[in-house]
Every structure is written in structure tokens, then in C-alpha cells.
Amino acid sequence: MTSSQVKDARFRLTPTQAKELSQEFGTPLYVIDEAHFRARIRSYKQAFEKAYKNGYITFASKANSTAALMKIANQEGCAIDVASEGELRGALLAGVPASSCHLHGNNKQKEELVFAIEQGIDHIVADNFDELNLISQILKETGKPSPKIVLRLAPGVDPVTHAKISTGQADTKFGFNIADGSAEKAVTQTLALGLDLYGFHCHVGSQLLDPEAQRSGGQLIADFAVEIKKAHGFEARYLNVGGGLGIMYTENDVPMSHEDYCQLIVNSILEALEGSGIDPILAQEPGRSLIGESGLTLYTVGVIKTVPAKDTTTRTYVAVDGGLSDNPRPVMYGSKYTVERVSGKPASPTSTYTVSGKHCETDKLFPDIELPSDLEVGDLLQVLCTGAYNSSMASNYNRYQRPATVLVRPDGSYSLVQQREPWEVLFAREIIPQDL
Numbered sequence: 001m002t003s004s005q006v007k008d009a010r011f012r013l014t015p016t017q018a019k020e021l022s023q024e025f026g027t028p029l030y031v032i033d034e035a036h037f038r039a040r041i042r043s044y045k046q047a048f049e050k051a052y053k054n055g056y057i058t059f060a061s062k063a064n065s066t067a068a069l070m071k072i073a074n075q076e077g078c079a080i081d082v083a084s085e086g087e088l089r090g091a092l093l094a095g096v097p098a099s100s101c102h103l104h105g106n107n108k109q110k111e112e113l114v115f116a117i118e119q120g121i122d123h124i125v126a127d128n129f130d131e132l133n134l135i136s137q138i139l140k141e142t143g144k145p146s147p148k149i150v151l152r153l154a155p156g157v158d159p160v161t162h163a164k165i166s167t168g169q170a171d172t173k174f175g176f177n178i179a180d181g182s183a184e185k186a187v188t189q190t191l192a193l194g195l196d197l198y199g200f201h202c203h204v205g206s207q208l209l210d211p212e213a214q215r216s217g218g219q220l221i222a223d224f225a226v227e228i229k230k231a232h233g234f235e236a237r238y239l240n241v242g243g244g245l246g247i248m249y250t251e252n253d254v255p256m257s258h259e260d261y262c263q264l265i266v267n268s269i270l271e272a273l274e275g276s277g278i279d280p281i282l283a284q285e286p287g288r289s290l291i292g293e294s295g296l297t298l299y300t301v302g303v304i305k306t307v308p309a310k311d312t313t314t315r316t317y318v319a320v321d322g323g324l325s326d327n328p329r330p331v332m333y334g335s336k337y338t339v340e341r342v343s344g345k346p347a348s349p350t351s352t353y354t355v356s357g358k359h360c361e362t363d364k365l366f367p368d369i370e371l372p373s374d375l376e377v378g379d380l381l382q383v384l385c386t387g388a389y390n391s392s393m394a395s396n397y398n399r400y401q402r403p404a405t406v407l408v409r410p411d412g413s414y415s416l417v418q419q420r421e422p423w424e425v426l427f428a429r430e431i432i433p434q435d436l
């Protein structure tokens with residue numbers, strides 16, 4: 001382990017907490033540790049502020065848009081990155097003013113833009129030429145002044161991560177390509193439309209354990225800012241290098257420390273800006289690395305079944321009471337997780353299990369997991385690091401109610417922050433025509 005790599009500090013429940021929570025709220029259950037989340041934000045903020053005098057963190061709420069969590073992030077001094085009207089409405093519900101939010105999206109709808117502008121969004125991260133024209137048209141129609149506009153750039157770097165969470169490469173639906181001249185054209189168009197151009201943004205991908213792509217993305221947008229100042233006299237006031245820092249899903253995933261990561265990013269940007277006179281606010285918008293390790297999912301074992309497998313071996317399936325609808329990441333990205341028994345029973349030798357969900361899919365939710373050989377129906381399992389992209393990506397497949405989320409408070413008490421989806425909410429959209 002190098003000095004830059006972090007120790008395992010993932011949130012875990014004690015057997016007593018797991019038992020209390022399962023009895024009071026049922027399973028499957030998302031559990032978030034408030035103190036852990038606050039500490040992660042503070043650590044990231046301090047690291048960034050130490051590396052750069054004018055650096056600030058926004059919480060990418062797509063990672064977990066539970067309103068209480070957005071409120072905590074904002075209390076800790078984060079702005080909130082929203083990627084839709086729904087996320088913006090969630091932030092407003094949490095008491096976060098629109099002036100602390102910025103709006104992302106590669107195909108923002110007119111209504112979304114109108115809503116964001118009317119609410120007084122701090123800035124819009126514009127993705128394409130059609131959007132720039134649409135914003136200009138909305139301003140003409142509403143008579144509103146231009147919100148600050150940040151241009152999302154595609155720097156053309158290929159991160160080492162799952163293809164579905166790579167966004168900075170040239171062939172991407174996101175942003176204005178720098179190399180083919182689109183980004184420069186976007187600058188001239190934004191200025192020509194009289195919009196309040198504020199700066200530049202890139203987000204190259206997610207769950208990055210090797211920081212090279214973010215380092216070079218940051219450098220490329222800073223180089224671009226320097227070129228634009230030379231060519232057009234426009235001086236960027238703001239550069240945002242997105243999120244993407246990875247977390248410890250399993251012990252094989254060893255991310256960099258916040259300190260080393262922030263220093264690396266800042267150094268590459270400052271080097272590129274040197275001598276240009278550009279002195280911007282620097283922003284990062286992490287999601288996963290703030291909330292991921294602060295959350296877990298608690299499941300109850302319902303079935304243990306051994307079946308014949310290939311080559312005369314057998315496979316033992318452990319079916320839990322959730323799955324793809326509360327955690328689609330294994331199916332979408334082949335994501336691996338750490339699964340532990342948390343039933344308070346004495347340690348026993350382990351066997352290899354395939355933990356499956358209860359959906360009508362052949363989902364090997366968590367394959368090849370070592371769990372105690374005396375695992376029994378009724379045991380509780382905790383799946384670590386589900387704070388990010390689980391609750392916010394949950395679905396109702398098979399008409400499952402989305403799980404509740406409970407916050408473990410710093411004094412050890414529990415607060416329900418999202419209830420299990422009530423049946424009446426699940427069926428609220430149904431309309432059966434009278435004449436059917």
C-alpha cells in the first residue's frame with residue numbers, strides 16, 4: 001500500500017444495530033451513517049481547500065438524491081449538482097436554495113430549463129449548441145437575465161473504468177469536443193448570444209482508481225481556458241473537473257486519499273494556467289466518493305439452495321429479499337461488492353456462495369462470496385458501499401416497493417429519511433378506463 005492509498009473505513013453495522021434496524025424497519029433496508037458522510041465531506045473539502053485557496057466541492061446528487069442527504073451535504077458547505085428538474089426539486093424540498101445548485105444534462109427539456117432559471121439556479125452546465133440556443137430563446141421569452149453558463153467539454157481522455165461510466169472520451173454524447181473545434185465554437189456562440197459565460201467543466205468517468213484520466217482532463221480544460229483567453233480575450237472564472245474518484249467496493253479497490261488526489265488535480269491545472277493570469281474558482285463534483293462508503297444495504301437470507309453446477313461441482317445460492325431493483329449495478333456493470341453476515345453468531349469457517357436476488361431474472365447478484373458455512377435462513381447480510389447509485393437507481397421491477405432509508409445519527413439513534421414505498425404510491429399512476 002502506498003502512502004496515497006486509504007485504509008478500509010467503510011461503514012458497517014454491529015450485530016445489535018443490524019438486529020434493531022431489521023426489526024424496526026424491515027429488510028431490505030438502506031442504512032446511511034450520518035457521521036461517516038459528514039466526515040467524508042469534511043475530509044474531501046479540507047483536502048481541496050488545502051491544495052487550492054479557492055476550491056469548492058459540490059455533491060453530485062445523482063449518487064444519492066435522498067432529500068435529507070442533500071440537506072446534510074449543503075449543511076457541510078457543498079453546493080448541489082442536479083441533473084434533472086426532479087433532482088432540483090429534491091434539493092429545494094431539502095431546503096437547499098437553487099442558488100446553491102447547478103444543472104447538468106445532455107438533453108435538458110425546455111420546462112426543466114425554465115424551472116431552473118425561474119428558481120434562480122446558480123449556473124447551467126450547457127452540453128450542446130441546441131441547448132445554448134434554447135437558453136437564449138427562453139431568456140428572450142421570459143425577460144430573465146442570463147444565468148451563469150458553464151460549458152461542458154469532452155477532453156478526449158479514455159479513463160480506466162467500465163465503459164458505461166466513461167464519459168470523457170471523444171466518442172461521447174456529453175459536452176463539446178475540444179479537439180474538433182466544437183468547444184471553441186461553443187465559446188463564440190455563447191458570447192454571441194449574450195449569455196453569461198462563466199467557465200468550463202469536464203467529467204471523465206466514475207469509479208476511477210487510477211487518477212490519470214481526471215488529471216489529464218483537468219489539464220486539458222485548463223489548457224483550453226488559456227487558449228480561449230489568448231484567442232478571444234474571455235477569461236474563465238470557474239473550472240470544474242467533475243467527480244469520479246473511486247471507492248473501496250472490495251478490498252481489491254484501493255482508491256487514493258482525498259489529499260493526494262486533490263493535490264494531483266490542482267497541480268495539473270495550476271501548471272497549465274501558469275502565466276495566463278487566469279485565477280478561477282476550482283470546483284469538483286464528487287458523488288460516489290462522498291456517500292458511497294457511508295451506506296450499506298441490509299438483507300435477510302430467505303433461501304439457501306445447492307444445485308448441480310458445471311464439472312460435477314455444485315453451487316449454493318443464497319437468496320436475499322431484494323436484488324436488482326434495489327441494486328442494479330451488478331447487472332449493469334458487473335460490479336462487485338463486499339457481503340458480510342451480521343447476525344452476531346460466532347465466526348465459523350467459510351464456504352463460497354452465490355448471493356442472488358428474488359427477481360425473475362437469472363441474476364447472480366453477488367457471485368463467489370465467502371460467508372460462514374453455518375449460514376442459515378433468517379441471517380442478516382450487510383452489503384457494504386451501497387450509499388451511491390443504489391437508492392437513486394432503484395426501480396419497481398416485479399412491483400417491488402423501493403426500500404426505506406434509515407440514517408444512523410451521531411448519537412446512535414435512527415431516523416427514517418425515506419419510507420419503504422407505500423403500496424398506494426406504487427399504484428398511484430394506474431388508470432383503468434371505465435369501459436374496459
Ligand SMILES: Cc1ncc(COP(=O)(O)O)c(C=O)c1O
Pocket residue numbers: 060062063081104167203205206207242243244245285286287288289388
Ligand atoms: C457530470 C457528472 N458529475 C459528477 C458525477 C459524479 O461522479 P462520481 O459519483 O463518480 O463522483 C457524475 C457521475 O456520473 C457526472 O456525470
